[in-house]
Amino acid sequence: MxxxxxxxxxxxxxxxxxxxxxxxxxxxxxxxLDRGGFPPSNWTDLIHAIAGPRMPEDGSELDDE
Numbered sequence: 001m002x003x004x005x006x007x008x009x010x011x012x013x014x015x016x017x018x019x020x021x022x023x024x025x026x027x028x029x030x031x032x033l034d035r036g037g038f039p040p041s042n043w044t045d046l047i048h049a050i051a052g053p054r055m056p057e058d059g060s061e062l063d064d065e
Contacts, residue, residue, distance in 0.1 A: 001032045003040035011049035 006029045013021035033039060 001028070001037060003029055003032060003037060004042050006032070007040045007042050007046050011045045014046075014049040 006025055010022050010025040010029070013019070013025055029040070
C-alpha cells in the first residue's frame with residue numbers, strides 16, 4: 001500500500017465528482033492507518049481537492065496570472 005498514491009486516488013476521484021470512488025479510496029487509507037501503516041506525506045493534495053482554489057478574503061476573483 002502506498003498511502004501517497006491513495007491520497008492521489010482520493011483527490012482525483014473528488015475532482016471528478018466520483019464520490020463512491022473517493023469514499024472507497026479514503027476507506028482503504030483508513031484501514032491502512034488502523035493497521036499501523038505510515039501516514040501519507042501529501043495530505044495537502046487532498047485538502048486542495050476538497051477546498052478547491054482559494055478565494056481572496058475580499059471575495060474578488062483570482063487573477064489568471
